[in-house]
Amino acid sequence: MDRIPILRMGEFLLVTIQVDMHDQLALTLQDDLSEHISRYGSKGVLIDISALDIVDSFIGRMIGTISGLSKIMDAETVLVGMQPAVAITLVELGLTLPGVSTALNVERGMRLLRERVLAQ
Amino acid sequence: MTALTQRTIDVIRKNEGSLLANWTANLDATGVSRDARVSLTEIEAQTREFMRLLASNARAGDTSISGNDWSETRTFLERLSRSRALQGLDSQSTASFIFSLKRPLFDLLQAEYASEPADLAPQVWAVSELLDALGMHTIRTFQKSREEVIARQQEELLELSTPVVKLWDGVLALPMIGTLDSQRTQVVMESLLQRIVETGAEIAIIDITGVPTVDTLVAQHLLKTVTAIRLMGADAIISGVRPQIAQTIVHLGIDLQGIVTKANLAGALELALKRTGFAVSKAN
Numbered sequence: 001m002d003r004i005p006i007l008r009m010g011e012f013l014l015v016t017i018q019v020d021m022h023d024q025l026a027l028t029l030q031d032d033l034s035e036h037i038s039r040y041g042s043k044g045v046l047i048d049i050s051a052l053d054i055v056d057s058f059i060g061r062m063i064g065t066i067s068g069l070s071k072i073m074d075a076e077t078v079l080v081g082m083q084p085a086v087a088i089t090l091v092e093l094g095l096t097l098p099g100v101s102t103a104l105n106v107e108r109g110m111r112l113l114r115e116r117v118l119a120q
Numbered sequence: 121m122t123a124l125t126q127r128t129i130d131v132i133r134k135n136e137g138s139l140l141a142n143w144t145a146n147l148d149a150t151g152v153s154r155d156a157r158v159s160l161t162e163i164e165a166q167t168r169e170f171m172r173l174l175a176s177n178a179r180a181g182d183t184s185i186s187g188n189d190w191s192e193t194r195t196f197l198e199r200l201s202r203s204r205a206l207q208g209l210d211s212q213s214t215a216s217f218i219f220s221l222k223r224p225l226f227d228l229l230q231a232e233y234a235s236e237p238a239d240l241a242p243q244v245w246a247v248s249e250l251l252d253a254l255g256m257h258t259i260r261t262f263q264k265s266r267e268e269v270i271a272r273q274q275e276e277l278l279e280l281s282t283p284v285v286k287l288w289d290g291v292l293a294l295p296m297i298g299t300l301d302s303q304r305t306q307v308v309m310e311s312l313l314q315r316i317v318e319t320g321a322e323i324a325i326i327d328i329t330g331v332p333t334v335d336t337l338v339a340q341h342l343l344k345t346v347t348a349i350r351l352m353g354a355d356a357i358i359s360g361v362r363p364q365i366a367q368t369i370v371h372l373g374i375d376l377q378g379i380v381t382k383a384n385l386a387g388a389l390e391l392a393l394k395r396t397g398f399a400v401s402k403a404n
Contacts, residue, residue: 080353084313087348088306102353104320109353 004029006036011043012113013075018051026062033066037073043120044113045070048106050081060095067100076116077101080109124178124246125239131232132225133175140171142224150216157207166200166217178250185253197254198261205265214262218255222248282308284315291392292321293385297330305341309348316354323392324349327385329360339374346379355395357381359388 004025007014013036015029036042047063067077080103082090090097101116103109132139144167173193185194197218204214225247233240282304287293294312298304312324326345331338342358349356359382361369369376382388393400 079351082352084310084317084348084352087313087351088309090351091344091348096347097351102351104316104322104353108322 003032006032008036008040008042011041011117012110013037013040013042013045014048015045016048016051020054021052021059021062023058026059030062030066030069034069034073037070037075042075043117044076044078046106046109046113047077047079048081048109049079049086050083050105052086053083055086055089057093057095060090060093060097064095064097064100067097071099076113078103078109078113078116080104080106123242124250125243127232128229128243128247129175129178131228132178135228136171136175139221139224139228140167142227143167143171143221146220146223147217150220157209158204169196170218170221185250185257193254194257197258201258201262202265205262205269211259211262215255215259218251218258222251225251278304278307282311284312286319286321287325287389288393288396288398290320290322290396291325291389292316292319292323293325293327293389295327295330295385299333300331300338300341302341305345309345312345313348313352316349316352321354322396323355323357325357325359325385325388325392327360327388328358328365329362329385331360331365334365334368336372336374339369339372339376343376343379355380357388357391359383359385 002019002025004015004017004019006029007016013033015033017029019025033045037045045066047066049063063079067079070077078101079097082102101112103112144164147163147167170193173196177189177193179189200217201214226244229240229243229247233243282294282296285293285295292312292315294308296308300308312326315321316324326342328334328342334342346356346358357380358376361381361383380391382391390400
């Protein structure tokens, strides 16, 4: 079964979504990520969705869930590289993702994560 | 269904010259050719072309213009009415171009069939039907061209009214002018988000000084735009909130929590510079 790789970079986890998400893939990612956070005690999660063209309400909610669960496990989540079309779709769906930090690209996302973790 | 007889067509072909002269005189009398936007030579060329087409395309027993025989005439009329629509002439002057041919034609038929009144009536009717059909075709095309012009202008207006300007490195501004409806918000949102991706701007300022009124719908559109900008990873500042608009927003109970608003663009730019780490100071 295919799954989305989770890369470990020091105290951060890096997730790059490069394929179109389907529901099972999203659920697996959610499980894997929580598993990784607890195993490595990660302090931050960076999710890059710049290659994602299509989102539906399920994926949108999944992103919110991941952010929520990592916060509970003491890890900050930053979502980077959202495409304009995706942003518009999410807003039209009413998924404003409150509490999820966002950044334009991976570089800024990493900077934001470091700032957040340092501030703690 | 009355039909043109060969005799009628022959008489039209034979008298092309005098018909043309009478038609031009008639056009002159109705004032169509006196419009400064259409030159006399242009009208002359058009009437001559139409007479030629009419004489060569008319077939005995056929008054329907949808057939293949008339395709050349139809294209000619379409071109004519389109050019008139673009010149801004009204539908009346376009229609009377065709309809003023009626009188010369009727006169001609009357002279030809003077001794056979029983034949005259159906022929007049047939010619009238033919010209009506051609006239209606002209009007239809005229209207269609006008609608095309309007649609194009609307599109241009939509594009024109939503420029995204760069104020500073990493700071974009979007001066909104005019009422915000769903369609415009969509265009604005798309162009702004696209520019954010292209430039990597961190802060987008939406200036609503030019928005005359803010109701719940407009506020909702603004909120959507701001949320989309945030989702992309940039920050949005709304500036240009006039006193009346601020009052309306509060009266309507619109929740703008979590959105940074400034009274004017200068304030927004100041904040944007501060956030991006710039400082403006006076040079001595």
